[in-house]
Amino acid sequence: MNSTFTEMLEVPAEELSPEKEIFKDLGLDSLDMVDLMIGLQRKFGISLRQNEEIRKIVTLGDVYAFFEKLEAKRRESAASSSGGE
Amino acid sequence: MSGSGRRRVVITGAGVVSSLGATPEELYENLAAGWCGVRRMSEWKETSAPLAAPAVLRENVEKTIPRIFRRSMGRVGLYSALAARAAAEDAELSGEFLAGGECGCVIGSTMGGSGSIAETFRLLLSGRGEEIPATQFFKCVSHTASFNAANLLRICGVVESPSAACASGLQAVGLARDLIAGGVQKAVICGGAEELSPEVNASFDLIYASANAAEGESREEKTTGEPRPFDAARRGLVCGDGAGILVLEELEHALARGARIYGEVIGFATCGCGSGLSQSDASAILRCLELVCRDAGIAPEAIDYVSAHATATVQGDREEAAALRTFFGARVPVSSLKGHLGHTLGASGALELIVSLLMMRRSEILPTLHLEQIAEDCGGLDLPREIRRREIGVFLKNCFAFGGINATLLCSKFKR
Numbered sequence: 001m002n003s004t005f006t007e008m009l010e011v012p013a014e015e016l017s018p019e020k021e022i023f024k025d026l027g028l029d030s031l032d033m034v035d036l037m038i039g040l041q042r043k044f045g046i047s048l049r050q051n052e053e054i055r056k057i058v059t060l061g062d063v064y065a066f067f068e069k070l071e072a073k074r075r076e077s078a079a080s081s082s083g084g085e
Numbered sequence: 086m087s088g089s090g091r092r093r094v095v096i097t098g099a100g101v102v103s104s105l106g107a108t109p110e111e112l113y114e115n116l117a118a119g120w121c122g123v124r125r126m127s128e129w130k131e132t133s134a135p136l137a138a139p140a141v142l143r144e145n146v147e148k149t150i151p152r153i154f155r156r157s158m159g160r161v162g163l164y165s166a167l168a169a170r171a172a173a174e175d176a177e178l179s180g181e182f183l184a185g186g187e188c189g190c191v192i193g194s195t196m197g198g199s200g201s202i203a204e205t206f207r208l209l210l211s212g213r214g215e216e217i218p219a220t221q222f223f224k225c226v227s228h229t230a231s232f233n234a235a236n237l238l239r240i241c242g243v244v245e246s247p248s249a250a251c252a253s254g255l256q257a258v259g260l261a262r263d264l265i266a267g268g269v270q271k272a273v274i275c276g277g278a279e280e281l282s283p284e285v286n287a288s289f290d291l292i293y294a295s296a297n298a299a300e301g302e303s304r305e306e307k308t309t310g311e312p313r314p315f316d317a318a319r320r321g322l323v324c325g326d327g328a329g330i331l332v333l334e335e336l337e338h339a340l341a342r343g344a345r346i347y348g349e350v351i352g353f354a355t356c357g358c359g360s361g362l363s364q365s366d367a368s369a370i371l372r373c374l375e376l377v378c379r380d381a382g383i384a385p386e387a388i389d390y391v392s393a394h395a396t397a398t399v400q401g402d403r404e405e406a407a408a409l410r411t412f413f414g415a416r417v418p419v420s421s422l423k424g425h426l427g428h429t430l431g432a433s434g435a436l437e438l439i440v441s442l443l444m445m446r447r448s449e450i451l452p453t454l455h456l457e458q459i460a461e462d463c464g465g466l467d468l469p470r471e472i473r474r475r476e477i478g479v480f481l482k483n484c485f486a487f488g489g490i491n492a493t494l495l496c497s498k499f500k501r
Binding site for chain 2: 030
């Protein structure tokens with residue numbers, strides 16, 4: 001996750017802490033957020049464009065939480081689909 | 086003020102991105118040494134037209150532009166911004182002045198971001214539309230060269246982007262002249278930029294306007310053709326890319342801050358043919374020559390050098406030569422830089438204008454590269470084939486574009 005911020009958006013690694021607000025503290029804007037999502041989509045192989053939760057993201061911690069939730073959901077559905085076999 | 090009541094306009098800065106040099110002086114030295122920027126584009130796998138003269142950038146130079154500005158730049162935006170920053174530095178304009186509203190930015194291109202447009206369509210057509218970055222649109226738009234340069238320099242004055250194919254760069258300089266002469270701006274960063282793409286290159290090949298296009302030749306054989314303006318063996322142009330950006334400034338403003346002056350823009354004219362898509366027309370060119378002399382209030386006899394459009398197409402060179410022959414006879418030396426640089430399309434007018442300013446400063450005329458045997462239909466002109474020492478008091482820059490558009494600009498040595 002952090003590598004997407006440092007490589008794609010060139011945010012210095014030392015700036016990356018969960019309490020940092022993406023727009024206010026990291027100097028990014030809404031276009032960067034779209035590109036961030038595209039980068040993360042590519043990295044994690046998931047589609048994010050229609051996900052309404054993205055609009056609620058304010059801090060870097062929110063981004064981490066968003067993906068943790070997504071990952072938990074993915075595992076859950078994988079487990080339930082494998083359990084049904 | 087000039088006799089016409091217009092404010093006098095001088096050139097106080099220049100910056101380039103080119104196949105033969107990253108500064109105007111470096112470019113000039115390589116042109117004078119007879120270098121040619123044309124190469125075979127081995128990275129273009131599927132093209133019938135593999136020859137081009139691509140700009141060469143210093144390693145990682147793009148990293149000198151903060152990401153927040155760089156993210157909206159395709160290659161044409163990058164070339165434009167780099168050359169504009171260099172021109173502003175050359176003119177020693179302060180950041181405060183650039184951002185103060187008295188400075189504008191007028192930069193044109195033929196295509197906008199042609200490579201970025203092609204990339205966008207490739208993604209869309211392959212079902213990968215979701216991967217298109219949010220900033221892609223800004224790399225594609227037709228004013229990408231202008232707004233990217235303006236934003237990098239924080240310019241808050243007039244920002245425009247004329248698009249008239251190969252006349253775009255020279256029209257931009259003409260528009261800048263008008264903005265300053267009319268008192269709208271004190272200075273304008275202006276010129277042209279272009280990025281190569283195999284799609285655009287192939288378009289010239291399709292209509293047999295490219296040096297690549299000889300019937301019956303294989304793709305490999307087609308890589309041997311150089312652009313040969315005015316030559317009996319010319320068969321078409323080779324596309325190039327880069328940017329040529331100048332700083333135009335109101336004379337009194339330039340004098341008050343002790344700016345170094347390259348020359349004065351004394352005349353500009355642009356006109357259509359009233360018809361025509363791809364073919365130049367000698368009578369319309371002639372009219373544009375008359376208009377620019379009238380605008381400057383000088384006779385043709387006052388002109389010491391012509392920097393021709395001459396792209397090395399069979400028809401275009403013939404028509405320009407006919408117009409120049411009628412207007413000047415064989416009295417004025419004429420040369421084209423397309424043999425060295427290829428045809429940099431929207432960048433060509435401004436890029437070649439910068440080189441002509443250096444010719445004027447050095448009192449020498451650079452010859453047309455690859456001109457070995459003057460074509461019969463380009464005869465009756467003075468076409469130097471080696472560097473010639475000559476005092477240049479006034480020179481003419483020509484540009485003629487698809488769509489039947491002509492543009493001409495006159496510059497003189499600055500005299501108080």
